[in-house]
Amino acid sequence: MLRYVIGRVAQALVVLWAAYTVTFVVLYLLPSDPLALMLAANNVQLDSLSPDQIAAARARFGLDQPVHLQYLHLLVRALHGDLGTSLASHEPVRQLLASRLPPTLVLSLVAVVLALVGGVVLAFLAAYVQWRPATLLLTRLPSLGVSLPTFWVGLLLIQVFAFTLHWVPATGNLGWRSDVLPAVTLAIPTSASLAQVLTRSLRDTLHEPYITTARAKGLSRFQVQLRHASRNAALPTLTILGLLVGATVTGTVTVETVFSRTGIGRLAAESVLGQDVPVVQGIVVLTAVAFVLVNLVVDLIYPLIDPRVVHAPKVV
Amino acid sequence: MTLDVSPLARVAPPAAPEAVPAGLLTFGEDEPSPRGQRLRALLRRPGFVLALAFVVLVIVSALVPRFFTTYDPYATAPAARLTPPGAAHWFGTDELGRDLYTRVVFGSTLTIEAALSAIVIALVAGLTLGVVSGFFGGWLDAVLMRVVDVSLAVPGLLMALAVVTALGFGTLPVAIAVGIGIVPGFARTTRAEVLRVKTLPYIEAARAGGATRRRILLRHVLPNAWGPVAVLAVLDFGVAILSVAALSFLGFGAAPPAAEWGTLIARGRDYLVTAPWVSLLPGLFVGLVVLSLNHVARTLEEVR
Numbered sequence: 001m002l003r004y005v006i007g008r009v010a011q012a013l014v015v016l017w018a019a020y021t022v023t024f025v026v027l028y029l030l031p032s033d034p035l036a037l038m039l040a041a042n043n044v045q046l047d048s049l050s051p052d053q054i055a056a057a058r059a060r061f062g063l064d065q066p067v068h069l070q071y072l073h074l075l076v077r078a079l080h081g082d083l084g085t086s087l088a089s090h091e092p093v094r095q096l097l098a099s100r101l102p103p104t105l106v107l108s109l110v111a112v113v114l115a116l117v118g119g120v121v122l123a124f125l126a127a128y129v130q131w132r133p134a135t136l137l138l139t140r141l142p143s144l145g146v147s148l149p150t151f152w153v154g155l156l157l158i159q160v161f162a163f164t165l166h167w168v169p170a171t172g173n174l175g176w177r178s179d180v181l182p183a184v185t186l187a188i189p190t191s192a193s194l195a196q197v198l199t200r201s202l203r204d205t206l207h208e209p210y211i212t213t214a215r216a217k218g219l220s221r222f223q224v225q226l227r228h229a230s231r232n233a234a235l236p237t238l239t240i241l242g243l244l245v246g247a248t249v250t251g252t253v254t255v256e257t258v259f260s261r262t263g264i265g266r267l268a269a270e271s272v273l274g275q276d277v278p279v280v281q282g283i284v285v286l287t288a289v290a291f292v293l294v295n296l297v298v299d300l301i302y303p304l305i306d307p308r309v310v311h312a313p314k315v316v
Numbered sequence: 317m318t319l320d321v322s323p324l325a326r327v328a329p330p331a332a333p334e335a336v337p338a339g340l341l342t343f344g345e346d347e348p349s350p351r352g353q354r355l356r357a358l359l360r361r362p363g364f365v366l367a368l369a370f371v372v373l374v375i376v377s378a379l380v381p382r383f384f385t386t387y388d389p390y391a392t393a394p395a396a397r398l399t400p401p402g403a404a405h406w407f408g409t410d411e412l413g414r415d416l417y418t419r420v421v422f423g424s425t426l427t428i429e430a431a432l433s434a435i436v437i438a439l440v441a442g443l444t445l446g447v448v449s450g451f452f453g454g455w456l457d458a459v460l461m462r463v464v465d466v467s468l469a470v471p472g473l474l475m476a477l478a479v480v481t482a483l484g485f486g487t488l489p490v491a492i493a494v495g496i497g498i499v500p501g502f503a504r505t506t507r508a509e510v511l512r513v514k515t516l517p518y519i520e521a522a523r524a525g526g527a528t529r530r531r532i533l534l535r536h537v538l539p540n541a542w543g544p545v546a547v548l549a550v551l552d553f554g555v556a557i558l559s560v561a562a563l564s565f566l567g568f569g570a571a572p573p574a575a576e577w578g579t580l581i582a583r584g585r586d587y588l589v590t591a592p593w594v595s596l597l598p599g600l601f602v603g604l605v606v607l608s609l610n611h612v613a614r615t616l617e618e619v620r
Contacts, residue, residue: 010472013467015465016468016469016520018463018466019469019470020465020468022467022470022475023478026475026479026482027478027481028484030479030482031483031485033385033481037482041457043463087471143607143610143611143614144607146610147554147558147566147603147604147606147607147610148560148599148603148606148607149452149558149562149578149581149599149602149603149606149611150558150562150582151561151562151565151578151581151582151599152596152599152600152602152603153593155584155585155595155599156596156599158588159588159596160588162401163588164590164594173617192361201321204393220358246474247471247490248473249474250471250473250474251474253474253477253562253566254562254565254566255567257566258585267564268477269475271481272477272480272481272566272568273566273567273568275481275484276481277482278483280477280478280481281478284470284475284477284478287470287471287474288469288470291470291471292472295469
């Protein structure tokens with residue numbers, strides 16, 4: 001067991017390092033001229049500078065060094081918790097992220113809980129209900145959920161529940177009432193994909209012989225599905241939990257823009273518009289951290305639900 | 317998503333009749349080829365036919381938008397601004413009196429083009445990675461798959477945002493960004509399929525027959541491994557459309573007055589109270605296209 005835990009933690013750290021490296025490659029090596037990009041964030045045109053000024057700017061951003069030194073420098077700095085300074089606001093990226101994180105964290109948490117509840121209930125009903133039209137509706141509903149653009153769903157909800165029914169405020173983040181619509185918007189696609197996976201695995205599990213045995217003992221379908229099938233059927237769902245969190249966090253980029261909220265997602269959208277490289281990198285790394293943490297937690301609780309994984313040979 | 321869909325039915329040798337899917341077959345008259353059977357089974361599903369027809373129609377309208385509308389997408393008509401949907405303007409008009417349906421049709425050129433390029437990028441890169449990784453194995457496989465694992469740790473849309481930051485705005489950067497975001501999925505699926513096909517007896521037979529590695533790969537493995545990848549491509553086409561729309565909604569797409577689907581929805585935001593159709597109808601259209609693509613992919617997966 002200890003070996004399993006250590007292995008998973010080490011793996012998580014490697015993934016984090018690699019994610020940082022990938023963002024470095026994309027943001028610092030992909031642009032034809034990183035300096036132009038960084039100056040553009042400050043509304044300075046590269047051609048308007050004299051060669052001396054260009055050299056000075058290059059030195060200031062550390063771009064005069066060879067690529068591997070730049071990379072090492074940034075990596076060491078990031079390991080010390082310093083993610084650089086925003087090109088647009090000149091605030092340290094870490095501070096900027098920390099100030100924008102709480103509303104996004106609350107929103108994402110609520111959305112993930114909503115998605116879990118919604119997805120599980122939907123899948124459970126889809127497997128339980130036997131009236132054909134209802135089953136069809138319940139199994140088709142998730143594909144609608146994953147097909148609609150999130151930002152459009154948000155606008156639709158605003159139109160219906162804020163402008164027409166006046167139940168909740170349309171935009172901003174003031175109080176829990178303003179969290180309702182964005183959380184629901186975020187939860188719709190994730191609960192839909194969760195329901196798709198869970199419905200399928202429930203259906204497969206219900207064909208197992210041990211289910212027949214349980215039914216033959218005289219247990220009701222409801223009991224069997226709740227007690228016997230759900231635990232095994234939940235396994236594939238657990239593995240996509242990390243993906244769901246990732247989808248929720250990326251969802252905040254559009255949703256926070258639609259609902260004019262402050263948060264990491266909105267910050268991401270603004271930073272990309274302003275080509276604020278350090279902030280974009282910080283956000284991508286932060287998301288990778290969230291993703292890796294969730295996956296680590298899933299990996300660690302997985303053996304509690306399915307003890308077989310600890311002893312199973314490594315699956316490549 | 318199950319990725320174990322096999323196109324086995326299509327390639328099954330005649331000596332193994334049990335590999336042909338049962339239940340959906342029509343017995344009698346002359347014996348149809350497995351391919352024909354599959355096609356027939358597909359065409360017997362009205363939902364599939366409808367969805368496919370809609371997708372084809374949208375793609376055709378992206379190629380020749382002029383055939384589908386009589387209005388000019390950029391012709392403003394201040395007198396007719398924010399007209400509700402009606403017989404003259406199917407989707408109503410926007411804040412400058414431009415016909416919204418026409419804008420959606422012309423917008424499909426940009427959006428579908430971007431989504432298609434994204435899929436092509438992802439297909440080429442993903443197939444190459446997956447085939448190399450699965451077919452050659454060893455340390456190359458280990459290294460490539462770790463890279464793929466890591467890219468999966470950064471959600472696709474966020475990766476796309478980083479790429480857009482680096483490359484700048486416009487339809488092409490958005491297409492590349494979205495494409496890069498979906499490469500890992502393709503690579504994984506292809507690799508899994510190649511690994512499965514590689515162990516089948518006929519590959520061994522081909523090898524025993526003296527076929528070169530390249531010949532085995534191109535003639536025997538690839539044609540039989542790409543079925544699930546094709547289904548994934550259809551599915552990811554929908555995902556790509558959504559991502560392209562999201563990125564253009566955020567303002568990273570083509571510059572105005574050209575309008576991608578996402579831009580149309582974003583512009584309509586300001587008129588949500590007075591003229592909700594300006595953003596809701598184009599969005600509904602996007603949703604329908606993606607839903608149809610999902611349905612096509614799902615049916616292809618179900619009917620083997």
